[in-house]
Amino acid sequence: MITKAVIPAAGRGTRAGARHIPKEMYPVGDNQYPIIQYVVEELIHSGIDDILIITRTGKRVIEDHFSQPPEDLARLIEENNITFFYTNQDEPKGLGHAVLLARKYMGNSPFILALGDDIVKSETPCARQLIDLYNFYRGPVIAVEEVPEERVSRYGIISPEKIREGVYFINDLIEKPAQEDAPSSLAVVGRYALTSEIFDILADTKPGINNEIQLTDALQVLCKRRAMYAIEYEGQRFDAGDRDGRIEAEKVFNSL
Numbered sequence: 001m002i003t004k005a006v007i008p009a010a011g012r013g014t015r016a017g018a019r020h021i022p023k024e025m026y027p028v029g030d031n032q033y034p035i036i037q038y039v040v041e042e043l044i045h046s047g048i049d050d051i052l053i054i055t056r057t058g059k060r061v062i063e064d065h066f067s068q069p070p071e072d073l074a075r076l077i078e079e080n081n082i083t084f085f086y087t088n089q090d091e092p093k094g095l096g097h098a099v100l101l102a103r104k105y106m107g108n109s110p111f112i113l114a115l116g117d118d119i120v121k122s123e124t125p126c127a128r129q130l131i132d133l134y135n136f137y138r139g140p141v142i143a144v145e146e147v148p149e150e151r152v153s154r155y156g157i158i159s160p161e162k163i164r165e166g167v168y169f170i171n172d173l174i175e176k177p178a179q180e181d182a183p184s185s186l187a188v189v190g191r192y193a194l195t196s197e198i199f200d201i202l203a204d205t206k207p208g209i210n211n212e213i214q215l216t217d218a219l220q221v222l223c224k225r226r227a228m229y230a231i232e233y234e235g236q237r238f239d240a241g242d243r244d245g246r247i248e249a250e251k252v253f254n255s256l
């Protein structure tokens with residue numbers, strides 16, 4: 001059973017003008033709830049009850065939001081008995097490093113990793129779709145979507161082997177490949193169902209692209225050791241850390 005999740009939200013927002021407002025706190029949708037609230041709601045509706053948020057000094061406002069949440073979120077938290085935990089990632093060492101910080105908290109439990117600025121609008125919550133597939137295959141599952149070829153260099157890209165409609169076996173994956181090196185146009189989006197095996201691998205992973213410890217590099221090692229799956233999830237994803245993504249999300253998100 002997957003009941004734990006981690007949300008990395010320690011980014012520095014160096015590209016944003018509003019430097020001291022964490023981008024996960026930008027308001028979106030008809031209630032103008034912060035982006036990260038939609039991620040948390042998705043997790044709660046997926047059956048998660050323990051949520052670890054990786055933040056950093058100066059992003060205390062994220063913790064404040066969930067300790068004094070808006071009324072409807074407060075109800076959801078109470079009804080589902082949700083517990084929040086926080087830890088800091090104060091050095092910008094990458095997503096892989098952030099995930100490694102969750103090790104002690106996850107122990108041997110499988111868990112959902114949900115990136116704090118990707119939000120997904122779907123019938124079945126995206127994390128739930130991953131959990132259902134995890135329960136079926138008992139192996140790590142990554143959410144993917146087709147992206148235009150000229151955008152492959154922004155994402156982790158998988159080398160897929162189709163199992164059935166929308167489900168793939170992962171032969172390999174590469175972080176932000178050049179267009180000509182991309183093994184497909186199936187891009188990793190910010191939702192993963194992972195097993196604790198990833199932690200030993202991350203502990204041995206050297207900094208990769210951008211001199212950061214890349215989760216994708218560790219996943220590449222993992223997929224050579226054991227069967228790993230990708231799902232073309234049902235739904236629409238928005239990169240709400242990005243202005244265009246936020247404008248699109250504004251049109252479709254209404255909360256709870």
Ligand code: G1P
Binds near residue numbers: 118154156190215
């Ligand atoms: C991260 C991952 C990448 C993934 C992307 C999805 O990249 O490293 O593999 O495709 O999230 O949003 P980032 O967006 O942090 O550069």
